[in-house]
Amino acid sequence: MLGLMTADFDFDLESTAPASKEELLGRVARGDEAAFGDLYDQMAPRVLGLVKRLLVDHAQSEEVTQEIFLEIWQSASRYEAQRGGASTWILTMAHRRAVDRIRSSQAGRDRDTKIGIRDLAVEYDNVSETVETRIEHERVEKAMSRLTELQRQAISLAYYGGLSHSEVAERLHIPLGTVKTRLRDGMIRLRDELGVAS
Template sequence: MTSPLTPSRQRLPQKRSLLTRVATGDQAAFGELYDQMAPRVLGLVKRLLVDHAQSEEVTQEIFLEIWQSATRYEPARGGASTWIMTMAHRRAVDRIRSSQAGRDRDTKIGIRDLAVAYDDVSETVETRIEHERVEKAMSRLTELQRQAISLAYYGGFSQSEVAAQLHIPLGTVKTRLRDGLIRLRDELGVAS
């Protein structure tokens, strides 16, 4: 004999059902799904990122991604909660990697905000010349490479977000970025 469902379980629509409705653009279902999953998603993200404000921002990005990509959810491959929590984990790890890359870049280049005297005019000229070199090198890329690099590096989008915006597979984005960066490196004469 099966045990009756608890009253709270009876009132809450299953996440799988909600996600299927979200895929059709049902805003009410999205609201219910958000109410059910946001605390768990925020908890996971906060455990990884620690910073509360950054965790809230990443959680918003995750729910935006859920809204935009709910049609890609395949119930046969796993539960809705698992799909959402996997997405949350990946997004949080992407943020950690991005932050670390930024810190590494700052360390490698040197922090410009140090109280070191420098010639403002020469700094401006050097920056302008470098900008022109990069623009010229970017113009030599294919349009597809230029789109991917512009979104990823100038737009600040993750590879997954670039794939979603361009409506192409993630692997294609990675290939375009890799090939474009190699070509840029060659055009700019930067040693690898």
Template sequence: MLDLMTVDSAGDISPAAPATKEELLGRVAHGDQSAFGELYDQIAPRVLGLVKRLLVDHAQSEEVTQEIFLEVWQSASRYEPTRGGASTWILTMAHRRAVDRIRSSQAGRDRDAKIGIRDLAVAYDHVVETVEVRIEHERVEKAMTRLTQLQRQAVSLAYYGGFSHSEVAEMLHIPLGTVKTRLRDGLIRLRDELGVAS
């Protein structure tokens, strides 16, 4: 299983990879099922990893992952490469879907706050990751250390926990307006640390 994961993820950067995700997505938009299969192989572990980070339950995470890929299939024609990479497009969709699932299910409400607040490092304990993933992880982890403790908590609860800003406010016992500020300032700081600019 772990071997498989490594092989699959390594495909992301393999020089032998015949097509980029963007090219594949372009073909998917025209109904190319084999391109869809290839795209799926390249990015499904990323999508499921993220969804499972939020939902925890594996079976439910696979369901949501299926929804996400059906949506990729349905709306591939709406993807515009000039606006960003295919991974960005798909992972944004994935996060949104996972959050929607949490908001819509009672199970989501019962989740413990620690799901969101636990350290990135904890989730990484027993993971065999590729070089690419490791580098990305370390970069983000390092950037996270530049945030204030409260910014970090708020961003983690919202992004990794899937909690709404009002839920975050309740958990951290701070006013909603303060949460908004922290989320925005925290993300801006992360943006600058990570060198994200359009």
């Protein structure tokens, strides 16, 4: 009887032990939302801390952290335990996303500087600028035509209409997460269509 009670006791201990991050990722890959919540609770502070160290800006860091967890939800099936631990996989993804955001911000600043310098020039060839702008506009239009209608609609409202993600969600009567997914997927597709290096 005592041996049976000990075995039962050991079993209870094992069943209450928290799942490893690797186990949670496996369950997330199968669509387990509760496992995703547990994984988020375990990893979000570390991910946010890493991202914030790189980006400094808290709001941007939170946004990138959300993007990372969306990517984890969508790509958990690609995690390969033999290549490293789940924490390493997640933090590598977080580092890559944060660096991508830094590069994107830097590219935007460089582009703004280039435009500012061009605008300051006293003499410039107006015809060549018009042609360059028209060619760029045509390339973007062609790339936009290759997006899905849903992606095109979200990008048009956000980037051409100047609406925030929340305003786009309200206008289209869809969840904010859906807007972010459409924008992200659409921008990736546009980048690929335009041949812009990531």
